[in-house]
Amino acid sequence: MKKTPETVILLNFGCRDIQKLARLIRDRHIYTMVMPYTVNPERLLQEAPVGLIFCQDASENPHDAERGAFSGLGLPLFEIRLGDVSALESEALRAVDFCHTQCACSGSWKMENFIEEAIADIRAQVGSEKVVLGLSGGVDSSVVAALLHKAIGEQLVCVFVNHGLLRKNEPEMVQQVFARSFAMNLHYVDASDRFLDKLKGVANPEQKRKIIGKEFIEVFAEAAADIHAPFLGQGTIYPDILESIPLDGNPAAVIKSHHNVGGLPENMKFKLVEPVERLFKDEVRAVGRLLGLPSELLDRHPFPGPSLGVRHLGAIERDTLKILREADAIVTEELLKSGWYHKTWQTFAIFVPVKTVGMKNHQRTYDYVIAIRSINTVDAVTAQVVHLPWELIDSMTARIINEVDGVNRVVYDTTPKPPGTIEWE
Ligand code: XMP
Numbered sequence: 001m002k003k004t005p006e007t008v009i010l011l012n013f014g015c016r017d018i019q020k021l022a023r024l025i026r027d028r029h030i031y032t033m034v035m036p037y038t039v040n041p042e043r044l045l046q047e048a049p050v051g052l053i054f055c056q057d058a059s060e061n062p063h064d065a066e067r068g069a070f071s072g073l074g075l076p077l078f079e080i081r082l083g084d085v086s087a088l089e090s091e092a093l094r095a096v097d098f099c100h101t102q103c104a105c106s107g108s109w110k111m112e113n114f115i116e117e118a119i120a121d122i123r124a125q126v127g128s129e130k131v132v133l134g135l136s137g138g139v140d141s142s143v144v145a146a147l148l149h150k151a152i153g154e155q156l157v158c159v160f161v162n163h164g165l166l167r168k169n170e171p172e173m174v175q176q177v178f179a180r181s182f183a184m185n186l187h188y189v190d191a192s193d194r195f196l197d198k199l200k201g202v203a204n205p206e207q208k209r210k211i212i213g214k215e216f217i218e219v220f221a222e223a224a225a226d227i228h229a230p231f232l233g234q235g236t237i238y239p240d241i242l243e244s245i246p247l248d249g250n251p252a253a254v255i256k257s258h259h260n261v262g263g264l265p266e267n268m269k270f271k272l273v274e275p276v277e278r279l280f281k282d283e284v285r286a287v288g289r290l291l292g293l294p295s296e297l298l299d300r301h302p303f304p305g306p307s308l309g310v311r312h313l314g315a316i317e318r319d320t321l322k323i324l325r326e327a328d329a330i331v332t333e334e335l336l337k338s339g340w341y342h343k344t345w346q347t348f349a350i351f352v353p354v355k356t357v358g359m360k361n362h363q364r365t366y367d368y369v370i371a372i373r374s375i376n377t378v379d380a381v382t383a384q385v386v387h388l389p390w391e392l393i394d395s396m397t398a399r400i401i402n403e404v405d406g407v408n409r410v411v412y413d414t415t416p417k418p419p420g421t422i423e424w425e
Contacts, residue, residue, distance in 0.1 A: 164192030
């Protein structure tokens with residue numbers, strides 16, 4: 001891949017906030033890459049960096065010996081040592097100043113430029129061959145679809161698998177955006193029955209996840225086999241790569257294992273196209289916006305791969321799955337209407353397979369429980385419960401009980417992470 005000019009490398013000597021630092025500097029239009037201090041200096045020079053920033057937390061030892069190998073490379077050097085909350089933003093600004101004054105960076109890292117370059121790279125890599133892409137409706141694969149489509153048009157074939165565990169109107173929305181608005185070559189595979197049959201009677205969360213994951217690979221592989229594409233598009237993003245590189249140890253080995261396409265049959269050997277692998281999530285969204293993807297798709301809450309499967313506790317039945325889907329849609333509608341959707345990281349409904357006694361229209365009821373969970377987080381490692389306005393919880397509750405048959409009680413999850421995980425299964 002052609003290298004963006006003006007690369008500044010952040011050398012990680014043990015800096016917890018290194019990804020945030022890299023992002024903050026990129027926000028000022030300077031392209032940063034993060035490398036562990038164990039990187040071979042020759043490998044580092046392959047990126048043709050214009051400057052090097054040593055990064056560490058103030059609490060880490062100074063690693064003087066290891067620094068020596070990089071000090072002699074003839075590159076402008078800078079150092080950042082982050083204290084408790086020692087102003088990440090102001091350190092980032094000092095680094096930006098260093099990039100301009102010592103490394104002569106002009107600030108050319110802009111998503112408009114990235115798109116142009118990525119299109120040229122994709123065309124050079126793919127030539128006249130076909131690329132198959134698994135489209136999930138999530139941000140990363142959607143942006144990759146839009147980028148590949150702009151680069152190679154009809155040569156891109158997207159496969160969208162409906163595994164029956166999607167949110168309300170999701171299959172329709174994906175088809176509307178990609179097949180109709182963008183006129184992409186989209187293979188829609190409705191495998192709902194196949195998944196739901198396999199999941200029948202399975203209550204164990206790990207087993208459910210395994211079935212969904214395995215079935216997904218099989219359905220995708222079957223669809224992809226008919227397309228005969230030598231290339232597979234993937235929505236790998238920069239944090240996926242960074243998080244697979246340990247600070248110590250052999251980074252190359254881990255990158256390699258990340259690049260093995262999880263679970264596809266041995267005889268399906270694809271060459272990978274990963275056009276957003278250098279981007280952070282916000283940059284991926286910015287590219288998506290520039291390519292015309294709707295905010296409805298780009299600014300959605302994160303949604304787990306096993307989808308409603310891990311929000312419907314216990315064994316999944318079609319009728320109880322419908323209850324969850326309807327309740328979840330109401331939660332989302334009310335959040336959007338009240339302006340709270342974009343103030344929370346994830347807010348969703350959970351189906352609790354427990355019946356409680358209640359009253360409706362002067363009749364005794366014995367129906368299921370829906371839980372509502374709303375959290376905010378920076379990195380999903382820890383999370384805080386959002387104090388949604390009580391009136392909003394009231395209106396969600398009233399609508400769910402009135403509009404969703406089979407539910408007579410709604411509860412609000414007040415558990416932070418830890419001790420609770422974000423998902424219930
Ligand atoms: P937990 O439940 O572990 O979730 O606190 C942390 C974040 O990861 C998402 N999540 C998943 N995403 N496949 C995914 O793609 C999964 O199996 C999965 N499990 C959890 C979860 O929604 C939250 O954002």
